[in-house]
Amino acid sequence: MSKAKPPVFDGKDFVRNLSTAPGVYRMIAADEGVLYVGKAGALRNRVSSYFNATPKSARIMAMLAQVARMEVTVTRTETEALILENQLIKSLKPRYNVLLRDDKSYPYVLMTNEAWPRISMHRGPRAVPGRYFGPYASVLAVRETLNLIHKLFRLRSCEDSVFRNRSRPCLQHQIGRCSAPCVGMVQARDYAQSVQRATLLLEGRSDELTDDLGKAMEAASARLDFEEAARLRDLVVSVRSLQARQYVDGRAADLDVLAIAMQGAAACVLLLAFRDGRNLGTRAFFPKTNGSDSPTEVLAAFVSQYYGEQTPPGEIVLDREIPDRELLEQAFAATAERKVQIKASVRGERAGYLDMARRNAEMALASERTSHAAQHARAEALREMLGLAALPSRIECFDISHTMGEATVASCVVFDAEGPVRGQYRRYNITGIVGGDDYAAMHQAIGRRFRRAVEESGVVPDVLLIDGGAGQVAQARAALDDLGVEGVMLVGVAKGVARRAGDEELLLPDGRILHPGAESPALQLIQQVRDEAHRFAITGHRGRRQKVRNSSRLEDIPGIGPRRRANLLRHFGGLGGLKAAGVEEISRVEGVNAALAERIYATLHGLQAPDAAMPTTTTRSDG
Structure with a gap:
């Protein structure tokens, strides 16, 4: 019995019940995948434009042909609609929206959210609570910024494990780069003001x-x-000097x-940033355009x-006008709590910077397309070598790592x-x-995945891909079966x-062993x-190994309590x-006698500790 086709979505009928209030609309396919998220100053007017007789691009027509239903969310203002649209695009990743790819490789300056905030460089996911400033174009720019912050405001940079256990100021305090909050050499109020x-x-x-400094x-x-x-006064002079370094x-x-x-x-969007001179x-940036060929969009x-x-x-200076410029200015001003201007027509030095940004964008795109072409060629060679019907759209690889069986970790x-796809x-x-059983480790990792x-x-x-020989591959196959x-x-x-790069053997499911050689794009x-x-x-x-080794075993020693x-x-x-x-x-140390000190020393150095119940004696021979 053939499966019935889903009913065609009637856009005109859907529009009749829409409000003219601002809001966000979502186009959803039959498989419940989100096709598109958009904002509107007036929902009825914006959504109806998709279903009128006006000619539309092939991309929009292809999207509308897949719509099974639509959802809308009414907001109080168009600015709220803009914010909600961005949140939904980021979380839902619609198929037809232009998407800003997350790139966690660029460095930020992190100001932690603690009683005594720490300032440091940060890469990767923003898992640490606090404020992130950036992204910066290079590690050098971050280090220059941190060096300036430490010299001017003397904020701590040490990890919490060091901060909590110090008994005297460190070298950073001695050279005038930290106010030593770890040992109470600065008042909380003064430190908060520096932050x-x-x-x-x-x-x-x-x-x-x-x-602020002048008033103080x-x-x-x-x-x-x-x-x-x-x-x-010296702080004011330093900040004024910083401002004088570069002007536009x-x-x-x-x-x-x-x-x-x-x-x-x-597409390539190139950002040239100036902050405080x-x-x-x-x-x-290389946004995912999802078929859009409009630079403005x-x-x-x-x-x-x-x-x-x-x-x-x-x-914000742009190389072309964009829609909703005033709305974006309002939304950004609310975020930054100050006026934000978006300009497309500029003169003087700004025009020169804009021209430089255009040229760099073209060069970056040309370089990226060359690398993509090479990546595609390697994928095509892999498809041909493995006899796949189509280019592989997703490749996963598993590897096992441990040190003599300690702290075994599998990666995918x-x-x-x-x-x-680092995310x-x-x-x-x-x-x-x-410990050290790579076969069992591979079976467990594949099974869990x-x-x-x-x-x-x-x-x-x-x-x-399985990084290993026939034994690891057999375990992976058994877990899949x-x-x-x-x-x-x-x-x-x-x-x-020879156990060198380029001499790898590829073990295929049909029992064949291939030696593609170092020149093979597939390899x-x-x-x-x-x-x-x-x-x-x-x-x-x-x-994981360092965490295990750094974890305190003091709790396991009889006679050692929290104090x-x-x-x-x-x-x-x-x-x-x-x-x-x-x-x-x-x-x-206060509260530690000789017997307890011996037990502590022995435990931390992997020696046999004296019995806690038996007093330790030392026998001396004068012979």
Whole structure:
């Protein structure tokens, strides 16, 4: 019996019941996948434009042909609609929206959200609570910024484990780069004020900062605190000096310059950033256009999504006009709590920066397209070598890492047609096996990965690479068979006889062993994926191993309670200092006698500890 076709969506009928209020609409396909998310100042007017007789592009017609239903959310204002649209695009990743790809490789300055905030460089997912400033174009720009913040405001940079266990100021305090909150050498109120001033500088609000410092300097002079007034005066001079380093059209620069280059549906948006008189360099973005070939549409989507997450500067210069410019200005101003201007017609130095951004965007796009062409050629070679019907759209690779059986970790990395998909990487802490049993570890990792895919109807790869020989591949096949997973091309990647790059052996499901050679584009792609899995596994293993080794075993020693543990760690500045201490040094800590010191020393160094119930005696022979 043939399956009935779903009814055709009647857009005109749907529009009749819509409000003219602002809001967000979502087009949804028959498989419940979201096709498109859009905002509207008047929902009825905007949605009806899709279903009238006006000619539309092939891309829009293809999208409308897949619509099974629509959903709308009414908002109070068009600005709220813009914010909600950005949130939904980021979370739902619609098939036909222009998408700003998340790139976690660029560095940020992180100000943690703690009683005594720490400032440091940050890469990767924003898992640490706090404020993130950036992204910066290079690590050098971040280090220059941090160096300035430490010199001016003396904020701490140490990790919490160090901060909590220090008993005296560190070298950073001695050279005037930290106010030593770890040992109470600065009041909480004064430290919070320094954090606030550093935040103003990072946000590019140096005029407000100098005004604040000037008022504080006058107040210090009025109460005859001339030493504090002199310190604040020096701060003002430093900030003024910073502002004088670079100007645009005679004013301190605090702007972003954006230009777009497109070839077909491939796009590059280049960002040239200035903050508080400092040129932070350029950064190239390659948004996923999902078929759009309109530079204006892509740039508008980029600006909306990018500054929906990043704090915008006071001025944004674009190489072309975009729709909803005034609405975006209002939304960005609400986020930044100050006026934000978006300009497309500029003169003088701004026009020169815009021209530079255009040229860099074109060069970056040309370079990216060349690399994509090479990636496509490698994927095509892999398809041909493995006899696949189509190019692999998803490749996964598993690797196992441990040190003599300790802290075993399995990694899974994911590549698609465009390269690594880092947001879908996974690590598995392997437990319940004999240390060093790579076969059992691989069976467990594959089982955990694909069991979830089976239970939740998740995605499976076209090609599954196993870093290992016949034994690991057999375990992976057994795990897949146990779960009933089919349609996955399983390939083992084993070191060749010479055990050098380019000599790998590929173990295929039909029993064949291939030696493609170093010149093979297919093997080059496999090596890229395998090496990434190896790197990701080693990083996870080292982190887990270090965590195990750094975890305090003091709790396992009879006679060590919370107070004695805290005294020991405080006295020696952490577990590392305690491990380096001798028995006599340990026994000097308050509440620790000689017998307990011996047990502590023995436990931390893997020796046989004296019996806690028996007093320790020392026999001396004078013979």
